[in-house]
Amino acid sequence: MSEQRQKEIELSAEEIVESFVKAAEGLPSERETYYGHEACNIMRPDGQPSPDEERADFRKQFLAITPGVDEHGNLRVEVARWTR
Amino acid sequence: MKMLIGFEVHQQLSTGRKMYCDCPTNYQEVPPNTNICPICTGMPGSKPLPPNERAVDAAIEIALMLGCEIIADRIIYIQRKHYDYPDLPSGYQRTSLPIGLNGELQGVRIREVHLEEDPGQYDPTLGTVDFNRSGVPLVEIVTEPDMHSPEEARKFLRQLVRLLEYSGKVRPEAGGAMRTDTNISLEGGGRVEVKNINSVKGAYRAIKFEIMRQRAKLERGEAVTRETRAYLESQKITMPMRLKELEEDYRYIPDPDIFPLVIDQARIRRIKASMVEAPHLREQRLVKQYGIGPSVANVIASERELANLFEVVAREVDPKFVATWFRTKLKKILNYMKLRAEDVKFVPEQLIDLLKMIKSDEITPEQGELVLRELVKRPGDPHELLLQLGLVRVGRTELQAAVAEAIRTNPEVVKDYLAGKQEALHFLVGKVMQLTNMRADPREIIKLLRAELGREG
Amino acid sequence: MDEVTRGKLEAIRQGELSVVENVQRMLERIAKLNPKINAFIELNPDALAQAEAVERRLRRGEKVGKLAGLTVGVKSNINVLGLRATCASKTLEDYIATYDAEVIKRVRAAGGIIIGMTNMDEFACGSSGETSAFGATDNPAAPGHIPGGSSSGSAAAIAAGMCDLCLGSDTGGSIRNPASHCGVVGVKPTYGLVPRQGLIDLAMSLDQIGPFAPDVYGAALLLEVIAGFNPNECVMLDAKGVSYADELQTDLKGMRVGISPKFRELTDPKIMEVIDSAIKKLQDLGAEIVEVELPHLEKGLPAYYLIMSVEFFSATRKFDGRKYGKRIEDVCGDEVLRRILRGRHISRKEYRGKYYQRALQVRTIIREELMTALEKVDVIVGPTVPKLPHKMGEKISVSAMYAYDYLTIPANLAGICGGVVKAGEVDGIPVGLQVQGKVLGEEEVFRVLRSYEAVA
Numbered sequence: 001m002s003e004q005r006q007k008e009i010e011l012s013a014e015e016i017v018e019s020f021v022k023a024a025e026g027l028p029s030e031r032e033t034y035y036g037h038e039a040c041n042i043m044r045p046d047g048q049p050s051p052d053e054e055r056a057d058f059r060k061q062f063l064a065i066t067p068g069v070d071e072h073g074n075l076r077v078e079v080a081r082w083t084r
Numbered sequence: 085m086k087m088l089i090g091f092e093v094h095q096q097l098s099t100g101r102k103m104y105c106d107c108p109t110n111y112q113e114v115p116p117n118t119n120i121c122p123i124c125t126g127m128p129g130s131k132p133l134p135p136n137e138r139a140v141d142a143a144i145e146i147a148l149m150l151g152c153e154i155i156a157d158r159i160i161y162i163q164r165k166h167y168d169y170p171d172l173p174s175g176y177q178r179t180s181l182p183i184g185l186n187g188e189l190q191g192v193r194i195r196e197v198h199l200e201e202d203p204g205q206y207d208p209t210l211g212t213v214d215f216n217r218s219g220v221p222l223v224e225i226v227t228e229p230d231m232h233s234p235e236e237a238r239k240f241l242r243q244l245v246r247l248l249e250y251s252g253k254v255r256p257e258a259g260g261a262m263r264t265d266t267n268i269s270l271e272g273g274g275r276v277e278v279k280n281i282n283s284v285k286g287a288y289r290a291i292k293f294e295i296m297r298q299r300a301k302l303e304r305g306e307a308v309t310r311e312t313r314a315y316l317e318s319q320k321i322t323m324p325m326r327l328k329e330l331e332e333d334y335r336y337i338p339d340p341d342i343f344p345l346v347i348d349q350a351r352i353r354r355i356k357a358s359m360v361e362a363p364h365l366r367e368q369r370l371v372k373q374y375g376i377g378p379s380v381a382n383v384i385a386s387e388r389e390l391a392n393l394f395e396v397v398a399r400e401v402d403p404k405f406v407a408t409w410f411r412t413k414l415k416k417i418l419n420y421m422k423l424r425a426e427d428v429k430f431v432p433e434q435l436i437d438l439l440k441m442i443k444s445d446e447i448t449p450e451q452g453e454l455v456l457r458e459l460v461k462r463p464g465d466p467h468e469l470l471l472q473l474g475l476v477r478v479g480r481t482e483l484q485a486a487v488a489e490a491i492r493t494n495p496e497v498v499k500d501y502l503a504g505k506q507e508a509l510h511f512l513v514g515k516v517m518q519l520t521n522m523r524a525d526p527r528e529i530i531k532l533l534r535a536e537l538g539r540e541g
Numbered sequence: 542m543d544e545v546t547r548g549k550l551e552a553i554r555q556g557e558l559s560v561v562e563n564v565q566r567m568l569e570r571i572a573k574l575n576p577k578i579n580a581f582i583e584l585n586p587d588a589l590a591q592a593e594a595v596e597r598r599l600r601r602g603e604k605v606g607k608l609a610g611l612t613v614g615v616k617s618n619i620n621v622l623g624l625r626a627t628c629a630s631k632t633l634e635d636y637i638a639t640y641d642a643e644v645i646k647r648v649r650a651a652g653g654i655i656i657g658m659t660n661m662d663e664f665a666c667g668s669s670g671e672t673s674a675f676g677a678t679d680n681p682a683a684p685g686h687i688p689g690g691s692s693s694g695s696a697a698a699i700a701a702g703m704c705d706l707c708l709g710s711d712t713g714g715s716i717r718n719p720a721s722h723c724g725v726v727g728v729k730p731t732y733g734l735v736p737r738q739g740l741i742d743l744a745m746s747l748d749q750i751g752p753f754a755p756d757v758y759g760a761a762l763l764l765e766v767i768a769g770f771n772p773n774e775c776v777m778l779d780a781k782g783v784s785y786a787d788e789l790q791t792d793l794k795g796m797r798v799g800i801s802p803k804f805r806e807l808t809d810p811k812i813m814e815v816i817d818s819a820i821k822k823l824q825d826l827g828a829e830i831v832e833v834e835l836p837h838l839e840k841g842l843p844a845y846y847l848i849m850s851v852e853f854f855s856a857t858r859k860f861d862g863r864k865y866g867k868r869i870e871d872v873c874g875d876e877v878l879r880r881i882l883r884g885r886h887i888s889r890k891e892y893r894g895k896y897y898q899r900a901l902q903v904r905t906i907i908r909e910e911l912m913t914a915l916e917k918v919d920v921i922v923g924p925t926v927p928k929l930p931h932k933m934g935e936k937i938s939v940s941a942m943y944a945y946d947y948l949t950i951p952a953n954l955a956g957i958c959g960g961v962v963k964a965g966e967v968d969g970i971p972v973g974l975q976v977q978g979k980v981l982g983e984e985e986v987f988r989v990l991r992s993y994e995a996v997a
């Protein structure tokens with residue numbers, strides 16, 4: 001990607017940020033609304049794991065779409081730079 | 085030279101399912117990328133399941149055991165901590181705000197306890213990733229820099245390991261299950277953080293190495309700069325990590341896909357009602373309640389089940405006597421057989437009976453030890469074990485006959501004894517024990533031998 | 542207006558139209574029209590086989606679901622096992638979904654036939670349908686104009702009769718906006734009513750999946766199929782057994798319908814003319830028209846663009862190219878990159894309070910304003926988009942593009958529901974009437990939509 005493009009996009013990204021600051025001027029401080037509706041303590045009990053077959057199916061799909069796999073089924077990614 | 089050492093300890097919690105999906109947690113036992121699903125591999129569009137409640141409760145319990153104030157009736161967000169690393173399938177790790185604050189363990193202040201999820205496993209030299217571990221629940225314990233020597237730090241970690249094992253809420257320690265980041269600073273130098281430590285021993289070595297390295301620098305008049313280093317287990321040294329690591333801004337936001345937790349008093353009460361006493365507190369109580377010495381209390385409290393057994397038995401038999409037997413005999417036998425107290429199959433009553441038999445001189449301590457060994461191997465009624473082992477004490481006549489036999493067949497030894505050699509007497513006692521199949525009391529044999537040989541020793 | 546969906550379901554049940562025939566006709570229509578309209582970017586090769594299966598069950602008299610035999614187009618940000626979920630981006634152009642989204646499971650269980658994946662703005666970042674890596678979509682109702690976005694293909698597919706129903710997603714108007722421009726029915730459900738498991742995120746706290754249909758009945762039917770609690774999701778409402786389609790009424794007696802002077806301030810007068818006459822019709826149907834105050838409505842727009850950008854930045858961190866697809870920053874279009882960069886910028890530690898958290902405070906203000914207004918009335922009606930769609934290929938500025946969203950964003954910020962039905966036309970271009978309802982107020986919204994549809 002050209003640096004020029006990145007710069008232009010960064011700049012245009014900020015326009016709305018500036019208009020937000022203007023829009024928010026004079027509005028009272030409120031608590032923040034993080035969620036579309038509010039609740040807490042939605043948890044699930046621990047229990048039996050998912051059936052092996054279900055995961056075996058997924059494993060096949062997963063390994064099929066990954067860019068690289070080794071003979072054990074590990075995902076192939078980059079070697080860490082600091083090890084060299 | 086003054087030094088400050090602190091820890092961030094990560095420990096996997098013991099659950100059947102992962103934190104935000106239903107994959108199993110036994111990641112070490114299966115081929116790479118077997119315990120995976122769209123959620124723990126960051127497939128497009130996957131959303132976390134609601135948090136695993138058992139993990140949440142476990143973190144609260146551990147915080148309580150560490151003497152923390154629980155953050156009650158306040159919103160605890162599960163946050164996204166963003167950073168880019170191959171083991172992190174979604175580019176962020178989920179980490180809760182503190183669940184407990186301001187605890188203490190053996191003079192070391194606990195700053196906070198919170199929940200996290202484990203990333204996958206990345207092999208940086210091979211460049212491979214296995215997501216089996218991704219999403220296993222973790223508790224993170226952060227201490228203040230309150231330790232002042234490698235030995236103190238090691239002692240603390242051992243205490244912490246014992247406490248976590250005691251809780252019964254963590255995965256048994258095995259390859260990578262306990263990971264710790266350590267920060268070390270010497271007076272006049274910057275704070276150095278060491279990552280990638282996987283055991284208590286590793287922490288001790290890493291700290292020793294760091295102190296040496298930092299001290300040498302300071303003595304040369306060089307500055308020790310604030311940095312993050314990695315511990316290399318194979319070479320037992322630390323290496324600098326990328327500078328970028330320090331400047332990283334994690335851009336925390338509450339995870340919009342997970343509602344926050346609010347720990348109410350009822351939950352705290354429920355957890356408190358069933359939680360185990362922390363080992364360091366139990367140790368202190370054992371000393372006070374049973375009038376036993378601190379070192380023996382330390383041995384008994386080393387394992388939760390051992391201490392439980394002790395307290396049951398000590399209700400029926402003199403606690404000091406029981407304590408001595410636990411330390412000198414039972415623990416020795418268990419260690420020899422590589423067993424943990426939780427593995428023993430006999431019931432407390434059988435041990436109580438046995439100790440009563442010894443205490444009342446019904447059997448000798450030597451016989452007691454043989455029966456105890458048998459009890460650990462093949463649980464049963466101690467009286468019957470005594471019979472099965474052929475250990476019922478020999479009668480007076482039989483014993484006298486054995487004494488006579490020993491004297492008769494060992495004239496040279498008798499001569500030595502009469503000449504004043506005490507070892508000779510011990511040899512004869514051994515002979516008599518052999519002849520009676522260990523079914524006699526050595527103290528009684530000595531008495532008889534002396535009477536027979538007419539020489540008071 | 543014709544109730545197309547109801548009629549087709551009836552024909553299928555009576556055996557006048559076979560399911561296979563229905564699918565074939567749709568495929569033929571797609572083959573004919575799609576080269577120009579570009580509503581679909583992938584077709585389901587198993588659609589006919591699935592049609593046969595439904596057909597068999599139907600003929601054997603077995604129980605079939607509510608959607609039995611209807612063809613459903615799916616926005617390309619929803620996972621359909623075996624089909625590509627590209628988000629119309631080069632990032633995921635080769636990503637084949639490894640699982641079914643929860644809504645897809647429900648559509649399948651109801652006998653719906655997934656016919657293909659529809660075009661969209663890249664990662665749902667856009668309001669025009671032009672940012673797709675697979676090319677722009679044309680507006681079948683106003684050829685040469687943008688269809689709106691981001692669910693551009695879904696709206697266009699319905700408008701062109703390429704399938705019976707469609708799924709879209711709405712984060713700041715992405716269902717309602719193209720529904721308005723294309724003259725079809727589209728509904729953004731209450732936040733948390735429809736499972737998001739399997740929906741590729743734009744902004745998690747705002748996204749909802751919703752239906753497109755040629756008629757209100759179809760939208761109501763599809764929504765009741767996909768709506769309702771999913772225990773495998775944390776952020777959901779505890780709504781069970783919802784039903785809308787059978788209760789559709791065609792009068793508004795006793796209903797309190799809110800209008801706001803704010804809408805007129807923000808909207809093209811020509812559009813307002815159409816909306817005013819629609820409101821008059823609602824009054825004729827028995828509704829009581831009540832004015833409500835929404836003083837800060839327009840401030841929702843910049844607040845939205847900040848919140849959405851932070852959430853989108855977070856959501857796109859998984860597109861690192863290691864597990865599937867390509868690294869997003871390397872291949873994405875301008876608007877996607879713009880949002881990522883903005884999100885990364887304003888979520889920095891030193892800016893959090895000033896930008897991100899402040900925007901979340903403004904969200905609270907907008908939300909409370911709407912909630913207060915909706916205490917006084919059952920629904921709020923008004924325009925959907927403040928201006929007419931521009932011509933395809935016409936260059937407009939970033940802020941002009943964002944300005945399409947003024948009137949749809951508030952419902953997402955507040956988590957309430959909203960639906961759109963065609964109100965009329967301006968210069969031959971459809972204009973949609975937006976009906977916003979309370980949290981879980983879908984029934985009232987459908988009642989207004991259907992009543993209007995019946996007399997329009």
Ligand SMILES: [Zn+2]
Pocket residue numbers: 102105106107119120121122123124125219
């Ligand atoms: Zn999983």
